Amino acid sequence: MINPNLPLIIMVLYLLLLFGIAQYAVRRGLEGRSVVSNPYVYALSLCVYITTWTFYGSIGRAASSGLEFLPIYLGPVLAMVIGWFLLRKMIRAAKEFRLASVSDFISFRYGRSYAIGAIVAILSLIMVTPYVALQLIAISTSLQVLSGQYLLFGIDGIRRLIVALLLGAFAVLFGARHLDPMEHHEGLIAVVAFESLVKLGAFLLAGIYIVYGIFGGYGVILEGIAAHPQYSDLTDVDYVLWFSLTMISFFAVLFLPRQFHVMVVENVEEIHLKKAMWLFPLYMLLINIFVPGIAWGGILLGTSGLKDAYIISIPYDQGQLLLALFVFIGGVSAATAMILVESVAVGTMLLNGLELPYLLGRIGKGRNLPSLLLNLRRVNILLVVFLGYLYSRFVAYGMLADIGIVSFLAASQLAPVAIGGLYWRKGSRLGAMAGLIAGLLLWIYTALIPTIAIKGWLYESLVKNGPLGLEYLKPTDLFGLGLDTWTNALFWTLLFNCSFFWLGSIVSKPSQEEAILANSFVDIFQEKAEQVPIGKTIRMGTVDELEATLALYIGKERAKELVNENLSRLNTTRQTIDAAQLLELWNLFEKTLTSTVGSSAARIIVKETIPVEPVIEAEVETMPVFSVQAGKVYVAPKKAYEVFTDQIIHGIEGLCITTLDPDKVRQKWGFKETPIIKLSDERGSDRNISSRNLPLLFMTLRSFIETSRNSVVLVDSLEYLIEKNAKVLPEREVLDFVYQLELLGRKTRLILAESPEFVHCTLSQDMNEVKELTFALGPLSAYLFKVFSDAMLLGLSESQRNEVVDEANMLVASGSFFAGVKFGQTEVAACEPDMREALGPTSINFDSGIVLNRRNFFGAIRQLGRIIKRHNSGFDLASSVGDLMKSYGRSPYEISLTPGTTYVIEAESPSNSFELFNELITHGMDGLCISRYNPQTIQDNYSVPTDAVIWLTQISEPGFRTVDPTNLPRLSGIISDFLTKANYPLIILEGIGYLITQSNYETVLRFIQSQRDEISLKGAMMLVHVDPLSLDIKELHRLKSELEPLRI
């Protein structure tokens, strides 16, 4: 016999050891020498799957039902087979969006739904409560084996309470140390990994002792069992139950809160998963290898007491007290690891998914939110442990294994929406909600109630006879299929869960936000296109606003630290941050909030920060008077408000940005719900945005447009914004704003109320579609030239720069630099001499009223490029402005091509020519492709739209534009027509060899010569692709002599 208090004392000492390990791991983490960032530690942390359910319960199950304990481990082994694809996808998504729990993961995927987050959190709490209870029961049972029916302080159940309190305190200490959103719980994971080693060691030692020490080998036990006919059914397998348990455990290992936490949230590097994929199954194999030996050995030995406790009672009965104590510590390890991780995971889930979204609208902003959040998380962790304790005290259970399966079944209910969300774009919020609710309700009915029902309560009235005596509604045998309890529960829950998920998803249309999130989950491995070009400067100011908002939730110091970290990562500072970097910072801000407060609450906070919500004003049945197409930008000098009102009363969600008094606008135009933002420096209203705060204005617009399904935006006016910011902000900031606004215009209907004098094209009174705002509005083209010329001068030495600027200024003064350019305000191109002096010698002096169209602009840039080249032979125009070209949506190739030129490209394959053509037309040029190839082939291979292709063929194919290759006059007509209509035309001609075959060389050459002249007159560009092998040397030479060679 051992002292009855000894096991409890050893357990407390063991917990102190764990505390030391955790402290050590935290300290190492802070020193930058993490013990957790290691594939072996990661693999061991996954073994939190092995709880007392395995340690004690599997043996109980093996002793009673034989090999049926095995499928619980086969499911996870099979799940690891597709781990590199499925688990890595989950890890990638969670890292990308900083999702801290399985409820965040699912609710974020389905449009950051509060309802879904709350359902998953509630389901998780219900599922882990019996499981936590199971751990407490297991520890107290093993204590009982070692200490007998000894009552500490004479109070029944106090040992279990002490255990619960100790574990709760431990979980709070290491699971909720601080609200660091980037936090990996170094201490917690180190402890879990260590405990995995302890429980494996204890199990193997006990197994070796029982199998080889007592029986002399596995064979003896097996022969002993075989010799007893009453145990022959121990090797029998119920195949249906076997399959069901495999499936249940397959899903459970992925979606049990603790498994998701260690596998996904705590993963430091994706690559660690590779090792874990084989180490975890190996661990499970090792820990199970002695289960039949211990269980059947216990039977042969006639061990008394619970079968679950054989692993501890056999060594104890044999007088191996030290071994029994070690096994007890192994069991404690299995239990504590589970309770620690599960309580932290579910505590976070309750906070993020359930409490915060509810509380955020109800607590004052003056509260110390970081402290409140941390305390709530601690209370939640204690709540999980305490509920487990209450459950263990007041709900009776049979075998430990049954409790585990109930929890596993609950975790399986998350699988359809979670896996569906990763691979099925159409999976929608409504579908997910319907599936989860159906699964949850059926799980309660078919699995939970039957296991907690006791005689006299629910058992007879529901479980045994069915509700109201309706046998076919018996929870354990629904519709009389004759399935076992677990297969029955699995079948019906997943059938309804999947069906409702599928049905709900196909009948509902996701919002734009939901669709974007769905795509980002499904395509998580695809490289993301850069949404906003980089390399621009924009006014500082909103970084501080962002930091202040973040500080409300994670504390001032941490917010400042995080903002500084991210600024440094973006290679910028508060003073030099540009628009793209600011956008990136906002995205990080959202992600940081998501990891701190969960996706639903983060959504609420962000919505509060940018207070514009799409609202439908009215939906009348008449047709709109004005035809405004989505994705286009219009200027309406006189009727902007009329057009806007016409749209919003026809069901389109509107946002009005105005310089006028919002009340008067509402009064005059009859808006009620449609949000109006006033461009004003006045404070006191969250609907005022300073005209100088372009980033916030942009964010507001973007937020509105991206959350609306069908929107129209009125801006009154860009002229006001540009004027207000002239000489206040660098030109580039204004340019960036307008360019980004134009890009946003592709997702909405953008109506600009501008005066006709501000727009450089002929306008009607109603509506005018405009493209390329940079060249169409006010001084923007001059701003653009300044930005480009500054970039070109940047790489020159001071003396070279002075020489270049002097030469350019002379040309500007003589009027030959900006040939054919009109001027806005003044008749003089160059500045006055004294002004030039004031500007300094290193800037090109030109009037800010200068108006450049695209051709003039690139002409001037090339002119400047030639001047620079004379002074610096190493200057390369394309590389000096390449990044700028990209950042304003231009192809870098465009700078190398001169308008009015016909180029010849010599290559056997036309691939490069088509790719260049596509590159240029996707960056703003209007394209016409004349080719021998089928338009569909060109679209498939080079993404050139079929309607831009003229197919040279003698057959007429519906759906395609075709021209007979012998009918060159018709081809000329088409080209001429295109050149007249196109704004900035580019033509590619491919198939010269075919044209020659169908007519003759001279005719084709004459055709090309005439086109070349027309191209030159219209200032367009043409690319003629020639396969040198299709012509003889003389023919090729003659053709090349007519055209400019172009090497790609």
Added chain:
Amino acid sequence: MALSIRDLFQQQEFWIYLLFLGVLLLNWPILTITEGKFGISGSPFILSYVITIWLIIIITLFLFDRWSQD
């Protein structure tokens, strides 16, 4: 040209096939082959069979870890 095992490891379809194969090999009706049979020292054949499949999966995943490139 035939693909090497390393090439196979890079394909998602291979792992999905392996998953289905695993489910198939570890369930009815394949398991019925082992029914009522006993191996060395009276060990149930089903236990040896399941452990063998389990080991094959571990070895495959181990090779994937060793051979696959990031």
